[in-house]
Amino acid sequence: MTSQVFTSIAAIDAEKWNALVEPGNPFMRHEFLLALEETGCIGPNLPWQPRFVVANQGDAYLGAVAAFERSDSYGEYIFDWAWANAYAEARLPYYPKITVAAPFTPASGRRLLLADAADNETLATLVHALDQTAHDLDASGIHMLCMTRDEQKDLADFGYMPRLTHQYHWLNRNFSSFDDYLSVLRAHRRKEIRRERRKCAELGLRIETLAGDAILPRHIDAIYVFYAATYARKWGSPYLNRETFHALLRRMRENLVLVIASENDREVAGSIAFRSDDRLFGRYWGASGHYPYLHFELCFYSLIEYAIREKIAIFEAGAQGEHKFQRGFTAMPVYSAHKLFDRGGSAAIGEYLRRERRATARAIHAYRSASPNKDEPQYLPEPEDR
Structure with a gap:
């Protein structure tokens, strides 16, 4: 078995790469990464520089990792700015670093792409190749984000420290309709959601999925305008450009879901999501003006209706947001x-992560206990997080 590092996804066989990606993970697929690369969102001399690792035996791909050399932490959503600041105060370089993630996308899925999930030899080959790449770049460390719990456990044997954060996902409990979904909510939340949808309907907009x-x-042009306006208002420069959205339409049309609001046959707001067979991922939204309650309709309620209709099991609506x-x-x-390769930095961050895991586990338990869902399952933390 050998490994090779590629600086372009275009140089990697798309069919062989995609064969390693598990169902339900559109953001690790070749076409998603290629859309970002061919429109200048990732690539040489950019903040996301590809260092894709492929483990192969002859012509067969046994495993792969979508790794990137990073010069900052924008677009990662698992935040480590405080770590970078601590390194700077200690006069230690934090950048470059290696990040293994779907760029600009806080969606969970496998990060160590294996033809055989039980193939420990290929797993070790990928991990060692990442280590070598990091050392060749004089990187401060390697960060694998939004991965599976099984992968996190496997990486503990290779010196990786686990991190626990949380998001909010909508779970389809075999609902047959939107009212069926509302029926599992406590009365005051049902009443509030119905009021929000009624107020939105009173705006007189045409809303279509x-x-x-x-x-x-x-539609894609309109979504980009809304997206760029939202970023300009809240965060500054957007990560994606107009050409990226059109490349995603060309390459991943079957994965895209749009909710568009129109007034007098003119698009005034919209959201874009990605889907797989059993998952829906909300990504971006925006509007050309102030429309009360429209955000909830386009980003949540219409997409929940879509998920129920399509029998999608999980709707991930993005990072954060109580x-x-x-x-x-x-x-x-x-x-x-x-x-982290610096011993002192690793020890300090390791202690921080231990405290953070316990605090996050308590927070998830508290959210579950106070959930507006009447039948919310209890959260059972890992033994080391209790």
């Missing part, structure tokens, strides 16, 4: 793993 061939280039919890989204653990 589009997927597949129903999505036209003009407003999701109030609408019946469940607090869910999110797993990451981190290796």
Whole structure:
């Protein structure tokens, strides 16, 4: 078995790469990464520089990792700015670092892509290749974000420290309709959601959910305008450009879901989500003006209706946002793993992570206990997080 590091996804066989990606993980697929690369969102001399690792035996791909050399931490959503500041105060370089993640996307899934999930030899080959890449770049460490719990456990044997954060996901409990979903909520939350939808309806907008061939280039243009306006208002420069959205339409049309609000046949707001067979991922939204309650309709309620209709099991609506919890989204653990090469830095961050894991486990338990869902399952933390 050998390993090779690629600086472009275009140089990697798309069919062989995609064969390693588990179902339900559109953001690790070749076409998603290629859309980012061909439109200048990732690539040489950019903050996300590809260092894709492939383990192969002859022509067969046995495993792969979508790794990136990073010069900052923007677009990661598992925040480590405080670590970078601590390194700077200690006069230690934190950048470059290696990040293994779906760029600009806080969606969970496998990060160590294996043809055989039980293939420990290929796993070790990928991990050692990442170590070598990090050392060749003089990187401060390696960070694997939004991974599975099984992967996190496996990486403990290679010196990675576990991290626990959380998001809010909507879980489809075999609902047959939106009213069926409302029926599991406590009375005051049912009343509030119905009031929000009624107020939104009173705006007089036409709201439609589009997927597949129903999505036209003009819809994508509108979504980009809304997205860019939201970033300009809240955070500054957007990560993606107009060409990226059109590349995603060309390459991943079957994975896109749009909710568009129109007034007098003109698009005034919209949201974009990605889907797989059993998962829905809300990503971006925006509006051309102030429309009360429209955000909840386009980003949550219409997509919940879509998930129920399509029998999608889980709807991940993105990072953060306690407003999701109030609408019946469940607090869910999110797993990451981190290796820092400086001993002092590793020890300090390791102690921080131990405290953070316990605090996060308590928070998830508290959210579950106070959930507006009447039948919310109890959260059972890992033994080391209690």
